[in-house]
Amino acid sequence: MWPMTLEGCVVRMADSISYVGRDIEDAIRLGLIRRNDLPADCREVLGDSNGTIVYRLVEDLVANSLDKPFLCFSQKVGESLKQLKNFNQERIYRNPKVKDQTGKVRIMFELLFNRYLNDLEKGNESSDIYREFLDGMSPDYKAKTPPAGIVRDFIAGMTDEYFLEQCRKNLIPQVRTRRFFEQNNRK
Known part of the structure; x- marks a missing residue:
């Protein structure tokens, strides 16, 4: 489903721009791929680091x-982005080493989701969902978004890294x- 407003399109494009290069950097850091594994024409058009990829995508989009x-990339950049997303899909997201961890990560998501939902339902304002997220949101968002939607967002x-x-x-x-407790009881 595509966004109905330009603002929605901007959000969707920003999300796409932000994750494509970041996922590459994460995969390199984890040893799943090497920088030279990126398709040569993508490296030429978009670069081979997250910062360069983001810069070139934003520059071209603007x-x-x-x-x-409407929002659009040039044909050359759009094709390179599509190729890079396909590369990420094949070499990162479908990588057997990543797939082995999927079940564990799903459980972590569920546990963290339930933890924050519980914090909202109990009004635990010392929770990070309040301090790191809700404190910066508009009163309208807080009033109209159900607790599960707030946690999802x-x-x-x-x-x-923040999730972990x-x-x-x-x-x-x-x-x-x-020993820790004994030291703290002396204070």
Whole structure:
């Protein structure tokens, strides 16, 4: 389904622009691919780093959409973006090493979703969903968006690193040694 407004299109394009290069950087960092594995024509048109890819996509989108009632890339950049997305699909998202972790990540999403939903239902304002997300939202958003939608939006906006940090913080018990408690009781 395509967005019905220009604003919706901007959001969708921004999402597409932001994840394509970031996913490549993550895959390189994890050893799933090497920078030279990227299709040569994509490297030539868009670059081979997240920063360069984002810059060239935004630059092209603005240049080709300015003063028009729609958003578009040039044909060359649009084709390179499509090719790069296909590359990501084949080499990153469908990578057997990634697929092995899918079930675990799904469970983490469900647990974190339920944790934040519970925080909203109980009004736990010390939760990150309040401090990191809701405090910056409009009163209209807070009033009209159901709790499950708020949690969905919060999690959808997380980077991979922030998501993992939230899982560590909220889902993994903080085990302390007896020595830790003894030291803190003396204070």
